[in-house]
Amino acid sequence: MEERTVGHYGGKFIPFHKGHLYSITKAASQVDHLYVVVSYDESRDRKLCKDAGLEYMDFKRRQQWMMTSTKGMSNVTVLAVEDPPWENEEHMWLEGGRRMIEAIPEKITHIFSSESSYDHWFRKIYGEDIQHVIIDEARRIFPISATKIRNEGVFANWDMIPEAAKPYYAKKIAVVGVESCGKSTLTRNLAQLFGTEYVEEYGRTVSEEIGDGSSLLTEEHYKEIVFGHKHMEFQKIKKANKLLFIDSEAVVSQYYAKMYLGQELDFIEGVIQSQDYDLYLFLEPDVKWVADGYRTFNDPEVREHTNKILKQMFDVRGIEYVSIGGNYEERLDKSIEQITKLMAN
Template sequence: MKKVGHYGGKFIPFHKGHLYAITKAAAQVDTLYVVVSYDEERDRRLCAEAGLGYIDYRRRQQWIMTSVKGMPNVQVIAVEDPPWVDETHMWLEGGRRMIDAIPENITHIFSSEHAYDHWFRQIYGEDVQHVVIDEARTIFPISATKIRNEGVYANWDMIPEAARPYFTKRIAIVGVESCGKSTLTRNLASLFGTEYVEEYGRTVSEAVGDGSSLLTEEHYQEIVYGHKHLEFQKLKKANKLLFTDSEAVVSQYYAKMYFGRELDFIEGVIGSQAYDLYLYLEPDVDWVADGFRTFSDPAVREETNRTLKRMFDERGIPYVSIGGDYEARLDQAIAEITELLRH
C-alpha cells in the first residue's frame, strides 16, 4: 500500500523547525503533501501584529518548494482556509478542503502536537496514522509564534536560506563623488558580517578606461541593470543586511551631469527599487583625485550635492544625512542600522 503523507501549516514565517518536520515526514512516506493554508485577512493581521510586511501564501509556498527541491517525493500546495465560524467548523471544514485538494488517499498525518489527534480522527478516520514530530522542539527550539513575538532578526539562525532574502534589510549608501561611499560600504559590510554591492558605475568606467565623460547611454544601461543583477545575487548570501554603494538615482544624477538630461530607462529602475534605508553622505570630507572624478571645486561640489539631494526629494525618497569626519560617519551609520534591525 502506498504511503501518502500530509503536513500543513500557515508558515508565517517558514522556519527550520518546519523544514525539519518536512524532511522527517518525507523520509517516512512515498509522497508527502505539504499544505500551505491561508486566509488573507487573518494572515495580514498576523503579519501586521508582528511588524512584518504581508507574506503572501505564494511566497510561503515558494520558500518551501525551494527548500525541498532535493526531495522529489514532496509536493507543496496551497489551500484557502474556511471563514471563521467556530473552532469545530474551522477544523472540520478545513480538513475537508485538505482532502479535496490532495489527489490521493492520505495514510499519514504529520504534526508537532499530540492534541491535534482529536481533530484528525474526526476528519480522516481511525485508519490514518498521526505521527508527531519533535513536539518538545528539542531539535530546533523554534515556532512561528516565537518568531512573530521576538522578531525575525532575533531568530535569524532559524530562518531557512530560501526565506532570508525576503527579510534582509537593504541599505543604500549614496552621495556625490569623493564623499566616502565605497569605504563606508565596505567597512559596514565587514562590521556586520554580510555582503555588499560595489558601485557598478566605477566598474564600467574603469573598463572604458577614461572616466565617466566617455560613457554612452548603452554604458548606463549596463551600469543600472548590471548593478541590479549584482544586488540580487548578493542578496541570496547576505546576513540580515545588504549594503549597496550607490543606486539608480545616483546613476540618473551622473547621466544628468554628463548628458544634460535624465534617461527614461533609469527612471524605470528607480521606480522599482526597494531600499529600507538611504544613508546620504555629505561632501564634507576632503576631495580625493583618482582619475575618474571631476567636480573638485568646493562651490561645484556644493552645487552638485544640492542637485542630487533635490533629485531624491523630487522622487519622495527619504534619506538620513551623514556628515563629519570618517569616525563620526561610521558611528552615525551604525546607530541608524542598529535602529533599523529593531523593527
C-alpha cells in the same frame, strides 16, 4: 500489493522556519509521497504579520520558500489551500479538512504534526485508521516556533530561518552621495563590521573598463550600469547576513546621466521606481576631495551645487534619506546608529 503511503503536513508557516523544514524532511522519509499544504487566509495572515511587525508574506511566497527548500526531495509536493471563513472551531477544522482532502489527489494515510492535541480532529476528519505521527512535539531538535519568531523578531532568530527565506527578510541599505564623499570606503567598512555582503558601485567598474571617467559614458553604458548593478544586488542578497549594503543606486546613476548626457533616462527611472531599500545613508561632501583619475568636481562650490542637485532628485521622488556628515569616524558612528535603529524595528 502494499498500499501506497501518502502523508500530509500543513500549517500557515508565518514565518517558515527550520523546525518546519525538519518536520517536512522527517515526514518525507516515512511515506511514499508527502503533500505539504500552506493554509492561507489573506485578512488573517495580514493581521498576523502586521501585529508582529513583519512585512506581509503572501501564500505564494511561503509556498515558494518550501518548494525551494525541498527541491531535492522528489517525493514532496507543496500545495496551497485557502482556509474557510471563521465560524467556530469545529467548522474551521472540518471544513478546512475537507478542503485538504479535496486538494490532495491521493488517499491520505499519514498526518504529520508537532501537536498531539490535534489527534481528535484528525480522526474526525480522516477517519480512525489515519496514522497521526507526532514529530518533535517538545521542539528539542529545533527549539523554535512561528509564534516565537513573531514575538521576538526574525533577526533575533536568524539562525532558525531557512536559507530560501533569508533574502526576503534581509534589510537593504543604500549608501549614496556625489563623488569623493567616502561611499565606497564606508560601504566596505560597514559590511565588514556587520559580517555581511555589499554591492560595489557598478558605474565605477564600467568607467574603469572603458578607461575614462563618467564624461564618456553613453546611454548604452548606463544600461549596463543600472542593470548590471541590479543583477549584482540580486546575487549578493542571497548570501547576505541580515543586511546588504549597496554602494550607490539608480538615482545616483540618473544624476550622472543628467550631469553628463544632459538628460534623465526613462529606463533608469523605471529602475528607481522598482527599488525597495530600507535605508538611504546620504553622505555629505564635507570630507577632503580625493583625485583618482575618474573624478571631476574638485571645486568646493561646485561640489556643494552638485550635492544640492542630487538631494533634490531624491526629494522630488519622495525618497527619504538620512544625512551623514562629519569626519570619517563620525560618519561611521552615525551610520551604525541608524542601522542599529533599523534592525530593532
